[in-house]
Amino acid sequence: MLRDLGISRNWVRGTLGMNMKNLDEWLTRCSIDWEGRATRNDIVRQLEDFLRERFGWSETRMCEELWQFVGVDVNEFSRHGIEPCSWFNGLEKLSDLRRPYWLGLRASDLATGKLDDEIALEIGTTNSIDAVFFPVLLSMIKMPSLIIAWKRAAPTAKYVHKSIALSFYIDLGNDEWPWPTELDVNELERILNSLSNEELAEFIAALLDGDGAVWYEGTAYVRISACKGCPKRATLDVLKEIIARRFSIIGNVYQLKTTNVLMFRGRNAVRLLRRMVKYVHHPLRRLRIELILAYRDKRISREVFEEFYEQIEYERGKDDVKRNRGLKALTQAAPQTHTHGNKQPIKRN
Numbered sequence: 622m623l624r625d626l627g628i629s630r631n632w633v634r635g636t637l638g639m640n641m642k643n644l645d646e647w648l649t650r651c652s653i654d655w656e657g658r659a660t661r662n663d664i665v666r667q668l669e670d671f672l673r674e675r676f677g678w679s680e681t682r683m684c685e686e687l688w689q690f691v692g693v694d695v696n697e698f699s700r701h702g703i704e705p706c707s708w709f710n711g712l713e714k715l716s717d718l719r720r721p722y723w724l725g726l727r728a729s730d731l732a733t734g735k736l737d738d739e740i741a742l743e744i745g746t747t748n749s750i751d752a753v754f755f756p757v758l759l760s761m762i763k764m765p766s767l768i769i770a771w772k773r774a775a776p777t778a779k780y781v782h783k784s785i786a787l788s789f790y791i792d793l794g795n796d797e798w799p800w801p802t803e804l805d806v807n808e809l810e811r812i813l814n815s816l817s818n819e820e821l822a823e824f825i826a827a828l829l830d831g832d833g834a835v836w837y838e839g840t841a842y843v844r845i846s847a848c849k850g851c852p853k854r855a856t857l858d859v860l861k862e863i864i865a866r867r868f869s870i871i872g873n874v875y876q877l878k879t880t881n882v883l884m885f886r887g888r889n890a891v892r893l894l895r896r897m898v899k900y901v902h903h904p905l906r907r908l909r910i911e912l913i914l915a916y917r918d919k920r921i922s923r924e925v926f927e928e929f930y931e932q933i934e935y936e937r938g939k940d941d942v943k944r945n946r947g948l949k950a951l952t953q954a955a956p957q958t959h960t961h962g963n964k965q966p967i968k969r970n
Contacts (some may be wrong), residue, residue: 635945688952708907721820730735733802745788752947765789784945806855826900841890847885857883
């Protein structure tokens with residue numbers, strides 16, 4: 622009866638509180654032929670194909686629309702040999718969850734939660750660039766779903782009364798996620814010590830994509846942050862020691878008012894950026910790295926560097942378009958994204 626009403630097998634599975642394997646056994650026992658509907662992945666792929674064919678949509682166009690939205694002149698950057706959409710390079714390799722990138726993202730912004738026989742991966746933002754980057758990143762594994770909710774503004778952002786928070790999530794089988802869901806610092810250290818130098822660089826790049834920052838104030842800076850009084854804090858000491866031992870790159874851990882940070886500056890920062898640039902996929906951080914390295918390698922002049930850097934830095938104390946415009950950026954640059962359900966966000970550690 623439920624099948625003939627057009628109700629999905631997945632809905633029945635959830636309502637009866639059983640996994641799909643048990644439901645399939647019941648259907649076989651009762652000789653009920655109930656083919657599953659087309660998956661959302663298939664539907665969204667078909668929509669993307671339609672957008673490509675009828676409206677000329679593409680990943681490159683999405684990237685260019687995003688940069689235009691935040692005021693970056695893509696053509697000028699490209700004319701000087703700096704490609705603002707290079708963050709797509711190698712992104713398809715992240716379809717493999719065993720890549721250490723995913724462990725690095727889990728150690729930063731990616732939350733995991735167990736739901737019956739599934740594991741949910743979730744990452745959220747209010748920022749314009751993250752709003753496009755995060756769904757593209759998760760779609761390397763599976764097409765993400767989206768939760769939209771009001772969020773109180775941070776006390777430091779006095780110019781914002783309310784912001785719209787976007788949370789992207791995918792559900793995986795318990796056996797699909799290859800990394801620990803809860804990160805113990807000793808286990809993390811053991812895993813990092815087992816990685817090759819390239820794998821370690823990929824792990825650090827993911828940390829930078831999640832909880833990191835790259836900027837230039839007379840010299841280059843790289844920062845990886847961790848909240849105070851939470852398990853992430855201990856990872857900074859482990860990371861500092863391993864980076865020094867493996868790469869002879871020296872950083873320092875500082876205690877700030879609300880966070881702890883592992884900081885690299887000057888020559889150490891530049892050396893670290895060279896190590897991990899090809900693994901960095903966050904559009905803004907990748908572009909900043911490419912710009913800093915182009916300037917350090919004397920491929921662009923000081924005047925060009927300053928002109929370009931002004932386009933990609935945050936305006937402090939102002940209502941910068943790169944902040945708190947996530948939903949608007951998403952609808953403008955990535956029309957293939959979609960919402961689904963009323964699922965509650967994962968509670969973060």
